[in-house]
Amino acid sequence: MAHSEEKPKLGISSCLLGSEVRYDGGHKHNTYVTGTLGQYFDFVPFCPEQGIGLPTPRPPIRLVAEPGQALIRAVEVRDATVDFSKALDEFAKKVCNGLSEYSGYIVKKDSPSCGMERVKVYEKENAPAVKRGVGMFTARLMQQRPELPVEEEGRLTDPRLRENFVTRVFTMHRWQQMLADGLTAQDLVEFHTRHKFLLQVHYESTYRELGRLIADIGNRDLETCAAEYLQLLMRCLKHLADPGKHANVLMHIMGFVKEKLNTDEKSELLDLIEAHRLEMVPVIVPITLLNHFLRRFPNDYIARQYYLAPHPRELMLRNSI
Numbered sequence: 001m002a003h004s005e006e007k008p009k010l011g012i013s014s015c016l017l018g019s020e021v022r023y024d025g026g027h028k029h030n031t032y033v034t035g036t037l038g039q040y041f042d043f044v045p046f047c048p049e050q051g052i053g054l055p056t057p058r059p060p061i062r063l064v065a066e067p068g069q070a071l072i073r074a075v076e077v078r079d080a081t082v083d084f085s086k087a088l089d090e091f092a093k094k095v096c097n098g099l100s101e102y103s104g105y106i107v108k109k110d111s112p113s114c115g116m117e118r119v120k121v122y123e124k125e126n127a128p129a130v131k132r133g134v135g136m137f138t139a140r141l142m143q144q145r146p147e148l149p150v151e152e153e154g155r156l157t158d159p160r161l162r163e164n165f166v167t168r169v170f171t172m173h174r175w176q177q178m179l180a181d182g183l184t185a186q187d188l189v190e191f192h193t194r195h196k197f198l199l200q201v202h203y204e205s206t207y208r209e210l211g212r213l214i215a216d217i218g219n220r221d222l223e224t225c226a227a228e229y230l231q232l233l234m235r236c237l238k239h240l241a242d243p244g245k246h247a248n249v250l251m252h253i254m255g256f257v258k259e260k261l262n263t264d265e266k267s268e269l270l271d272l273i274e275a276h277r278l279e280m281v282p283v284i285v286p287i288t289l290l291n292h293f294l295r296r297f298p299n300d301y302i303a304r305q306y307y308l309a310p311h312p313r314e315l316m317l318r319n320s321i
């Protein structure tokens with residue numbers, strides 16, 4: 001696909017980049033985000049609380065609700081009648097309308113504005129908070145753009161969540177590059193074909209659902225089909241890959257070269273796939289050997305599969321167990 005040199009554009013909570021925008025005048029600089037991910041993504045910072053006109057420093061905000069009720073409000077800690085819910089929601093709507101070129105979003109955990117999950121909600125005076133909230137800004141972001149990969153910086157320390165998020169971002173970026181060139185039915189079929197093993201390693205049954213959608217493409221309006229495909233695609237990739245699913249996909253790919261391998265080579269590859277299934281080696285180990293065999297015995301269909309290189313190798317996202 002074209003434009004491969006363009007970096008994916010990501011929205012991000014400003015304080016994670018080191019901007020001193022927090023209520024106390026501080027920041028929450030995340031060095032993995034700026035030092036590592038920053039080499040591969042273009043970040044566009046947003047601070048929702050500054051975006052609604054609040055100064056820095058400012059009185060802190062928290063989420064409150066009636067016990068067990070769904071309606072959650074963002075209010076000043078010292079005076080619950082000062083309610084920022086509407087302003088934060090309006091700001092989020094405005095930001096969402098300009099996010100069509102964005103491939104993902106990284107938000108600050110625990111924040112009543114930016115947190116993605118388990119944000120403290122205060123239900124009763126002098127009682128411990130319940131961790132059931134979503135920051136006001138991020139709640140609207142996820143509701144209005146359900147297909148957009150969104151992740152908290154705290155969860156990016158988990159290797160599987162990190163790999164999953166970055167895979168979704170790069171897949172979204174490939175999708176956006178395809179649309180930028182003008183979508184054709186053939187593009188959509190090719191996109192699906194090249195993502196086959198990547199989709200299978202995340203969620204086989206949604207992969208099959210996507211396949212049925214593609215098979216019906218000639219009888220449907222292309223744009224409607226593409227919109228449905230994108231929602232399903234991102235839902236599929238949200239499922240975490242695991243060693244068992246990787247082992248199944250690797251065995252499948254091995255089938256394309258195994259006739260060319262001698263007995264020792266076959267058993268070495270099988271051993272490494274099994275070692276990964278048993279979580280003794282990271283998935284990069286059998287993939288590296290498989291790639292070595294694929295270089296000796298090229299196969300066009302496999303070479304075009306994004307499964308083997310869904311994101312830059314230098315990020316080393318497949319090097320953990």
Ligand code: SF4
Nearest residue numbers: 013014015047111114
């Ligand atoms: S968490 Fe969000 S609202 Fe709070 S300082 Fe960071 S960017 Fe601003």
